[in-house]
Amino acid sequence: MTETFNPRDWSGQPSYIAPDYKSTPLRGPTKPLIPLPPSLSELTGPVYGQDSVTGDDADLTRNGRRNGEPLGERIIVTGRVLDEDERPLPNTLLEIWQANAAGRYIHQTDQHDAPIDPNFFGGGRCVTDAQGHYRFLSVKPGAYPWPNHHNAWRPNHIHFSLFGPSFVTRLVTQMYFPGDPLLDLDPIFLATPAATRDLLIATFSLDVTEPSYALGYVFDIVLRGRRATPMEA
Amino acid sequence: MTKLRQTPSQTVGPYFAYGLSPNQYGYQQNLTGIAGSQMAEGDVDGQRIRVEGRVFDGAGNPISDALIEVWQADSLGRYAHPADPRGSNNTFKGFGRCGTGTDPRHRFWFDTIKPGKVSDDQAPHLNVIVTMRGMLLHAFTRVYFADEAAANAADKVLNAVPAERRGTLIATHQGGNVYRFDIHMQGDSETVFFDA
Numbered sequence: 025m026t027e028t029f030n031p032r033d034w035s036g037q038p039s040y041i042a043p044d045y046k047s048t049p050l051r052g053p054t055k056p057l058i059p060l061p062p063s064l065s066e067l068t069g070p071v072y073g074q075d076s077v078t079g080d081d082a083d084l085t086r087n088g089r090r091n092g093e094p095l096g097e098r099i100i101v102t103g104r105v106l107d108e109d110e111r112p113l114p115n116t117l118l119e120i121w122q123a124n125a126a127g128r129y130i131h132q133t134d135q136h137d138a139p140i141d142p143n144f145f146g147g148g149r150c151v152t153d154a155q156g157h158y159r160f161l162s163v164k165p166g167a168y169p170w171p172n173h174h175n176a177w178r179p180n181h182i183h184f185s186l187f188g189p190s191f192v193t194r195l196v197t198q199m200y201f202p203g204d205p206l207l208d209l210d211p212i213f214l215a216t217p218a219a220t221r222d223l224l225i226a227t228f229s230l231d232v233t234e235p236s237y238a239l240g241y242v243f244d245i246v247l248r249g250r251r252a253t254p255m256e257a
Numbered sequence: 258m259t260k261l262r263q264t265p266s267q268t269v270g271p272y273f274a275y276g277l278s279p280n281q282y283g284y285q286q287n288l289t290g291i292a293g294s295q296m297a298e299g300d301v302d303g304q305r306i307r308v309e310g311r312v313f314d315g316a317g318n319p320i321s322d323a324l325i326e327v328w329q330a331d332s333l334g335r336y337a338h339p340a341d342p343r344g345s346n347n348t349f350k351g352f353g354r355c356g357t358g359t360d361p362r363h364r365f366w367f368d369t370i371k372p373g374k375v376s377d378d379q380a381p382h383l384n385v386i387v388t389m390r391g392m393l394l395h396a397f398t399r400v401y402f403a404d405e406a407a408a409n410a411a412d413k414v415l416n417a418v419p420a421e422r423r424g425t426l427i428a429t430h431q432g433g434n435v436y437r438f439d440i441h442m443q444g445d446s447e448t449v450f451f452d453a
Contacts, residue, residue, distance in 0.1 A: 030259065031452070032263070032394075032452070033262060033263040036262050036263060036265055037263075037265050037266055037393075037394055038265060038266065038267070038393035038394060039393070040392065040393065040394065040396075042393060045268075045391070045393070047390055047391030048391050048392070048393065049315070050314040050315035050316055050391070050442070050443065051314050051315070051320070051389060051390075051391035051392055051442050051443075052391070052392060052393075052442065052443075053396055053442060053443065053447065053448075053450045054315075054443050054447065055422075055447050055449075055450075057396075057450050057451055057452035058417060058418055058449055058450070058451050058452065059417070059451070059452050060397065060414060060451035060452060060453040061413065061414070061417075062453075063375065063376065063379060064330075064336055064340065064341055064375050064376070065328075065330075065336075065375055065379070065382070065384050066384075066453055067340045068328075068336035068337075068338035068340045068341050069328060069338060070292070070328055070338075070350070070351070070352035071337065071338055071339075071350070072291055072352075076291050078289075081288065087287055087288065088287055106261060107261075108259035108260065108261050108262070108263060109259055109260055109261075110260045110261055117291070119276055119277055119291075120276060121272065121273065121275060121276025121277070129272040129275075130275055130284070131271070131272040131274060131275055131282075132282075133271065133272070133322075133358070134271075134272055145275070145284070145287040145288065146275065146276070147275045147276035147279060147284070147287065147288045148276075148288065149288075149291075183267075183269070183270060183273065183276065185269075185273075185276070185277060190338075190340070191328050191384055191386075191453070192397075192453045194326075194386060194395065195263075195264060195266060196266060196267070196268075196269045196388060196394075196395060197264055197265065197266055197267045198267040198268075198270075212267060212268060212393070213267075215393050216265045216267070216393075217265075219262075220262055220263075220265045221265070223262060223264050223265060224264070224265060224267065245264045246261045246262060246263050246264045247263065247264070248263060249259055
């Protein structure tokens with residue numbers, strides 16, 4: 025027997041083509057995917073641990089400062105990175121990026137007419153500890169309009185990117201906030217099957233909230249687990 | 258049955274660059290990128306190559322907001338990862354990342370080394386992740402090399418691909434040390450994507 029990774033949970037993933045998200049029909053693959061038998065190429069993957077994080081990388085209220093604090097509601101975003109068997113994944117890199125409190129990205133191609141915050145950058149990263157915990161400090165990102173359809177607005181969200189233990193456990197996703205009325209109108213969120221949508225929404229936590237300082241949100245992330253499979257002949 | 262369900266994927270969106278590829282896009286004053294196009298530095302062993310290409314949508318237009326990631330073995334076919342018991346050149350990390358938004362023609366490029374054979378049944382290849390605005394989950398593909406015909410003919414993955422589509426996985430040799438690998442998301446020449 026050899027150890028490989030569980031397949032993608034296709035029933036819980038959005039489809040490549042989701043017509044209401046109008047960029048997908050010309051960009052998603054249309055031919056059937058070819059099964060790839062696991063080899064070392066899939067059982068290994070990029071290794072980025074503690075040495076990939078320095079200084080204020082995990083504190084987005086600090087890593088873009090020029091002459092003061094960024095504007096907005098301070099938030100703590102924390103949680104665990106786990107596999108499907110609830111095993112914590114330690115020393116796992118998380119990369120995040122988000123809009124500022126006004127709903128504007130620092131990226132030069134973002135032309136939304138909302139102010140850039142001179143003290144907010146919006147990108148950061150951190151690494152999970154031995155129990156799989158991670159923690160970011162930031163400000164709550166604003167909603168922003170996008171050209172998908174008339175009066176389309178993206179719900180507040182933070183982008184997350186993880187490698188996990190191998191090339192096939194890679195995950196790029198978005199974390200949303202509880203109670204956001206835009207969620208029910210967002211074709212990107214709604215492209216996710218109903219059964220797994222809630223996995224994308226963080227939970228507000230008074231325990232994580234720090235008095236007189238910042239609101240706390242918990243967002244756990246689950247990557248593909250391991251399984252034993254017969255060795256290939 | 259597993260205890261927990263996998264977190265669903267969502268699109269990387271159009272503004273990934275300052276979070277994932279800050280050096281390439283000029284944001285390194287705030288965040289230093291973990292990886293870029295320059296994968297082979299210093300005195301890493303191996304034949305220096307450049308792999309470059311463009312990503313085309315279903316209308317044949319080059320895509321300016323795609324992110325391409327590459328994972329590869331060293332010149333002796335060893336991965337810099339604990340699951341590869343053979344160990345690797347400790348200075349070659351094997352990972353590269355390039356967005357298509359900084360080149361005027363929307364090319365991605367990787368300056369790297371040609372990987373060795375991971376095993377006898379696999380030809381030299383790069384493992385590739387393709388993602389972009391308009392993709393709700395990333396796609397896996399591979400880059401093989403046109404000048405490795407014998408090894409390609411014995412490759413178990415290529416042999417599992419219908420013959421008429423194999424060519425989409427093979428980078429053409431452009432002369433010198435440059436290989437070209439264009440990615441077609443759709444159409445008659447749609448690149449083979451894998452369920453990895």
